[in-house]
Amino acid sequence: MTAQIIDGKAFAASVREKVAGHVARLVEEHGLTPGLAVVLVGEDPASQVYVRNKGKQTREVGMLSVEHRLPDTTSEGDLLELIEALNNDPMIHGILVQLPLPEHMNSDLVINAIDPAKDVDGFHISNVGLLGTGQKSMVPCTPLGCLMMLREHHGSLSGLNAVVVGRSNIVGKPMAQLLLGDSCTVTIAHSRTRDLAGVCRGADILVAAVGRPKMIPGGWVKTGATVIDVGINRIPKEDGKSRLVGDVDFDSAVKVAGAITPVPGGVGPMTIACLLANTVTACCRANGLPEPE
């Protein structure tokens, strides 16, 4: 048996197309252009690539894209002032501060300075609380993308055993909340989990968000399970270049799983697509308009 490959790239393209349709209607019927501001502090090369891609895709769906690139010597006070200005800017509906921030900054303080209604990353403490209590919130983009792929593949997730490996605030914890919201029986595993292999083997849905290349072998995957690989790990190739791999050993897992996301081309493209969708949602909410489904 070979697993079905869940094509995140194609799915993300269809999400972006829907977003572009919503944006066109907002412009045409309401004279509203959703606006996304991305703030990058410092020179982290991976963050620069992410920010560039976000800006490009934002413009491609017809939204306003504003980028603020600040040197890593920027003071926390100056960053907070910029966030306050963006909070008060009616052209901006979504604000994203690219993480990680330089060490001299308190990330929690900075993220919690964003107006929760514009917090399209869903990391503000208010949005975390709303998600945890099953209320309408801004949902973190990467777990939202994973949930969308799972719903598309399974239809209902009700009653399925879901194991999330990783308990970060960005991926693992919100992923677990979303799966619980869809009535899965959820286990969150982490570096102290005993018998991780056994825990993973019980999963109908296995989400890996660890950051360790190919850590989960096919032998840990239940036959027919759906595997969502969030990990993005760069490993050296023999020719001196590098390539991206996930947290799951794709070659062995693909032989056991029922469906699996590849790396690259799985979860990654869905993350930015969900960011764009969240920005449209924020724009609709800010203007009292019905939200896209």
Ligand code: NDP
């Ligand atoms: P973090 O480093 O914040 O969290 C990693 C989690 O993995 C921690 O909870 C840690 O446990 C757990 N862990 C570490 N080692 C083990 C182990 N040996 N066994 C079991 N659990 C372990 O990472 P993130 O959540 O931010 O990211 C995870 C991965 O997802 C990374 O590869 C990242 O690049 C990728 N990513 C991809 C995105 C995308 O768009 N596709 C977006 C965001 C992240 P403990 O808490 O006990 O230390």
